Amino acid sequence: MLQYDLVVVGGGPAGMAAALRARDFGIQNIIILERAETLGGILEQCIHTGFGLHYFGEELSGPEYAARFIELVEDQKIEYKTDTMVMDVTEDKVVTAINKEDGLLKIQAKAVILAMGCRERPRGALSIAGTRASGIMTAGTAQKYVNIDGYMPGRKIVILGSGDIGLIMARRMTLEGAEVKMVCELMPYSGGLTRNIVQCLDDFGIPLYLSTTVIATHGKDRLEGVTVAQVDDKLQPIPGTEKYVECDTLMLSVGLIPENELTRNIGISMDRITNGAVVNEMRETDCEGIFACGNVLHVHDLVDYVTIEAQIAGEGAAKYILNQQEQNVQYVHITAGNGVRYTVPQKVNIRSKDDIKVYFRVGQIYKNAKVVLTCGGKVVSSKKKIKLAPGEMENVIIPDEVLNSLSDTDQIVVEVEA
Amino acid sequence: MVFDVVIIGAGVSGCMIARELSKYQLNIALLERASDVAMGASKANSGIVHAGFDAKPNTLKAKMNLRGNALMEQVCKDLSVPYKRNGSLVLAFSDEEMQTLQELYERGIANEVDGMSILNREQLLSIEPNIGDEAVGALRAETAGIVCPYSLTIAAAEVAVMNGVELKRNCEVTAIDFSDGIFTLHTTLGDVRSSFVINAAGCFADDVSRMIGDDSLHIVARRGEYYILDKSVGNLVTHTIFQCPSKMGKGILVAPTTHGNLLIGPSAIDIDDKDDVSTTSEGLKEVSSLALKSVPGATTRFAITSFSGNRAHDIKNDFTIEPSKVNDHFIHVAGIESPGLTGSPAVAELVAEILGSMIELKEKQEYVKTREKPFRYHQATDEERVAAIAKNPSYGRIVCRCESITEGEILDAIHAPAGALDVDGVKRRTRAGMGRCQGGFCGSKVVELLARELHTDVRNIKKCGGNSDILFDKSK
Numbered sequence A: 001m002l003q004y005d006l007v008v009v010g011g012g013p014a015g016m017a018a019a020l021r022a023r024d025f026g027i028q029n030i031i032i033l034e035r036a037e038t039l040g041g042i043l044e045q046c047i048h049t050g051f052g053l054h055y056f057g058e059e060l061s062g063p064e065y066a067a068r069f070i071e072l073v074e075d076q077k078i079e080y081k082t083d084t085m086v087m088d089v090t091e092d093k094v095v096t097a098i099n100k101e102d103g104l105l106k107i108q109a110k111a112v113i114l115a116m117g118c119r120e121r122p123r124g125a126l127s128i129a130g131t132r133a134s135g136i137m138t139a140g141t142a143q144k145y146v147n148i149d150g151y152m153p154g155r156k157i158v159i160l161g162s163g164d165i166g167l168i169m170a171r172r173m174t175l176e177g178a179e180v181k182m183v184c185e186l187m188p189y190s191g192g193l194t195r196n197i198v199q200c201l202d203d204f205g206i207p208l209y210l211s212t213t214v215i216a217t218h219g220k221d222r223l224e225g226v227t228v229a230q231v232d233d234k235l236q237p238i239p240g241t242e243k244y245v246e247c248d249t250l251m252l253s254v255g256l257i258p259e260n261e262l263t264r265n266i267g268i269s270m271d272r273i274t275n276g277a278v279v280n281e282m283r284e285t286d287c288e289g290i291f292a293c294g295n296v297l298h299v300h301d302l303v304d305y306v307t308i309e310a311q312i313a314g315e316g317a318a319k320y321i322l323n324q325q326e327q328n329v330q331y332v333h334i335t336a337g338n339g340v341r342y343t344v345p346q347k348v349n350i351r352s353k354d355d356i357k358v359y360f361r362v363g364q365i366y367k368n369a370k371v372v373l374t375c376g377g378k379v380v381s382s383k384k385k386i387k388l389a390p391g392e393m394e395n396v397i398i399p400d401e402v403l404n405s406l407s408d409t410d411q412i413v414v415e416v417e418a
Numbered sequence B: 001m002v003f004d005v006v007i008i009g010a011g012v013s014g015c016m017i018a019r020e021l022s023k024y025q026l027n028i029a030l031l032e033r034a035s036d037v038a039m040g041a042s043k044a045n046s047g048i049v050h051a052g053f054d055a056k057p058n059t060l061k062a063k064m065n066l067r068g069n070a071l072m073e074q075v076c077k078d079l080s081v082p083y084k085r086n087g088s089l090v091l092a093f094s095d096e097e098m099q100t101l102q103e104l105y106e107r108g109i110a111n112e113v114d115g116m117s118i119l120n121r122e123q124l125l126s127i128e129p130n131i132g133d134e135a136v137g138a139l140r141a142e143t144a145g146i147v148c149p150y151s152l153t154i155a156a157a158e159v160a161v162m163n164g165v166e167l168k169r170n171c172e173v174t175a176i177d178f179s180d181g182i183f184t185l186h187t188t189l190g191d192v193r194s195s196f197v198i199n200a201a202g203c204f205a206d207d208v209s210r211m212i213g214d215d216s217l218h219i220v221a222r223r224g225e226y227y228i229l230d231k232s233v234g235n236l237v238t239h240t241i242f243q244c245p246s247k248m249g250k251g252i253l254v255a256p257t258t259h260g261n262l263l264i265g266p267s268a269i270d271i272d273d274k275d276d277v278s279t280t281s282e283g284l285k286e287v288s289s290l291a292l293k294s295v296p297g298a299t300t301r302f303a304i305t306s307f308s309g310n311r312a313h314d315i316k317n318d319f320t321i322e323p324s325k326v327n328d329h330f331i332h333v334a335g336i337e338s339p340g341l342t343g344s345p346a347v348a349e350l351v352a353e354i355l356g357s358m359i360e361l362k363e364k365q366e367y368v369k370t371r372e373k374p375f376r377y378h379q380a381t382d383e384e385r386v387a388a389i390a391k392n393p394s395y396g397r398i399v400c401r402c403e404s405i406t407e408g409e410i411l412d413a414i415h416a417p418a419g420a421l422d423v424d425g426v427k428r429r430t431r432a433g434m435g436r437c438q439g440g441f442c443g444s445k446v447v448e449l450l451a452r453e454l455h456t457d458v459r460n461i462k463k464c465g466g467n468s469d470i471l472f473d474k475s476k
Helices: A013-024 A041-045 A062-075 A139-149 A164-175 A194-204 A261-266 A303-321 A400-404 B012-021 B060-079 B095-110 B121-127 B149-162 B202-210 B281-294 B340-356 B382-391 B407-415 B423-430 B443-453
Strands: A002-009 A030-033 A049-051 A079-081 A085-089 A094-099 A103-114 A118-120 A136-138 A156-160 A179-184 A212-218 A225-230 A243-246 A249-252 A256-258 A290-292 A331-336 A340-344 A347-349 A356-362 A366-375 A378-388 A394-398 A412-417 B002-008 B028-031 B088-092 B116-120 B137-141 B145-147 B166-168 B173-179 B182-187 B190-199 B219-229 B240-242 B253-256 B262-265 B269-271 B303-314 B320-323 B330-334 B398-400
Touching: A002 A013, A002 A303, A013 A030, A013 A041, A013 A062, A013 A103, A013 A303, A041 A062, A041 A139, A049 A062, A062 A303, A085 A261, A103 A303, A103 B382, A118 A139, A136 A139, A139 A164, A139 A249, A139 B443, A156 A164, A156 A212, A164 A179, A164 A194, A164 A249, A179 A212, A290 A303, A331 A340, A340 A412, A356 A412, A366 A394, A378 A394, A394 A400, B002 B012, B002 B182, B012 B028, B012 B149, B012 B330, B012 B340, B028 B149, B028 B190, B060 B145, B060 B149, B060 B320, B060 B340, B088 B095, B088 B121, B095 B116, B095 B137, B116 B121, B121 B137, B145 B149, B149 B166, B149 B340, B149 B423, B190 B202, B202 B219, B202 B303, B202 B330, B219 B281, B253 B281, B262 B281, B320 B340, B330 B340, B398 B407, B398 B443, B407 B423, B407 B443, B423 B443
Parallel strands: A002 A030, A002 A103, A030 A079, A103 A290, A136 A249, A156 A179, A156 A249, A331 A412, B002 B028, B002 B190, B028 B166, B088 B240, B190 B330
Antiparallel strands: A085 A094, A094 A103, A118 A256, A212 A225, A225 A243, A331 A347, A340 A356, A356 A394, A366 A378, A366 A412, B088 B137, B116 B137, B173 B182, B182 B190, B219 B262, B219 B269, B219 B303, B240 B253, B253 B262, B320 B330
């Protein structure tokens, strides 16, 4: 069995940033295992710009953002294996992986960072009636065909779901000469970033129909059209509003699901809302020495935040390996209060010597609402926000002195005051 | 060339018949109008090996069911097809339905079905704790099982091809002439001549029959819609859970599949367009709500896909397996709805018997009986994996992440006898793309592998035959 201090599962932005930070903290014996042919993860197919505004203070394309980290990984001589699929991770941190060259790899790690990313929700999960013709695909699959493989997967396109990938692909397909007829969104608001709605739809005159969904697909071999309909406030189609739209392609951008099969197999506690692991402020799961970060932990809207989160996990793993973790641990659960769907982390050590930034998402659109943080019954902060939207991740900071003043029976609540 | 036997239709009946007849010294062609075998009801059914208490005593359905059930385990062993004798339960939700169970039990006894018992609620819950609150009892049938229906069909076709059967896909029969004791079948791939014809054309058996002037068959396409649920709920039940049957069929079932998913369905509605396998919101709604009555945990929140299939329902409500009254060298295998999958090995035997009564069947010396088990990464032990990757490194590259399917397995499927020609063909042979992401990640890789191995441009690779193009022009 091979021995490594740290095994990082996934060589996307999260995995790379985590490995690099662990190296900064002095961990030498690190290996990144990546299932694709190259490092970089999904960024490699995101050839549009908009990455790095927060982290680097400049606008980069996906491959450029990834390249900066790949260079650092190379410079730092961090070992990695691509085209290598991790098949299993145990509680005792034995990692099993396979590839063509090494066959079956067994690695005993001191710490493991899970950074497998997420996948797109497929059609089947939506129960759209109709045929199973070709031309129905997720937006990410279409993006790979166009940007990596160099082929157009359609000419006349309807997009269901206004997640960021769907919006980006509306613009991408238009630029490639396809006709994007509409973007339909089941909810009364878009789940995408405002800047993407402006730059990808409005600027190209592509209509966005809110509270509208696709209820049927038509065409025996290749898709020939879809039926769209408006939905009521219970999200049920309203009879009489059905409309046939001719198209050869239906692209789905209806949500991302963290890829947590490995995590679940270890038996790690999961958050039912994020579909990721429950973690503490260092992004450590309830299985000691196993950390999670990036989209496998919860779906992020910006890669910049993925990087920051991964650095926290990298630091946490390094301290775990070096036995420098805070010994005196007393966790308090963070409650997602009114209007807040979830928080990450879900629990914090009240003996932490640092301020803790808590990330969260709201459940609906709020205008001029307040984000209120309450610790042990006292309001710690109350910040007015012009707009809060489910598509944009927010955060609040718990100062260390506030944390240290709490007892383990106290509560921490993050909520929205409309 | 004149074939001895031409089989029209490469569903489970046609393929099992081809496999059976390929034991003998016969020149056989197997014609299929679709782009692959198992494209009709054979790929879209419940995958149940029925115990045999449903069919009326002395019907062909009852006979074929009992015999097929007895043969299935060995057939699946020979063909290396997933099979499990998991037993079935018919639930009763009222005292009246308990009476129905009694009738089914008695019918089962008349059909000589072994291993049946009637359970009260307590006994039921002791073997299936996740059953709904309304169930008051159940009919248990220990001999029932599950099989992967398209795997069985594909494996049978492979063995038939290995034994010399000529499989012609995309070959639709449009007209049939008969003169001088020889049938000439006009097809989309040219004329095919044969001494005997076996009509295993599923929903279209009556249309094919009319081509020789025989209008004795009346086949209705009875659509059934299903959901496949994620493996995370695959062990909610271990038995196949039926509700009491109605005149349209065996009702909505909740069943584990041989691959570890949970299947719910089918609805049952007769439709006009035999080719229409679209799902409907009404049908899917019916399936999802009725299944909850049996197993409350089987919610469509866990759905990974839905599909529908058209069963070939004969209005006389029994199988027709006999020579046509118009021409006895034209043998009908028609109206093969449930329990047609269960009965398929028996149906094949019966067809060989009918043929054997008209011509002498001589066994081949070199008949290949078994199909070697293909390498399956996810089923292999670590030692087997190490050995397989050492021998063929492509077994070390995962293409389908959700189902852990390797490149090597996909290459095997493409190069197999009766190998995969398109993306769905790869999917049915390997399960690549059948998992949670439904091909989101691996679809484009499968397209690439197909193009490379079949020496063609990626733009020629289809999803599922016909005009189901995937890629158009090059991007700019």
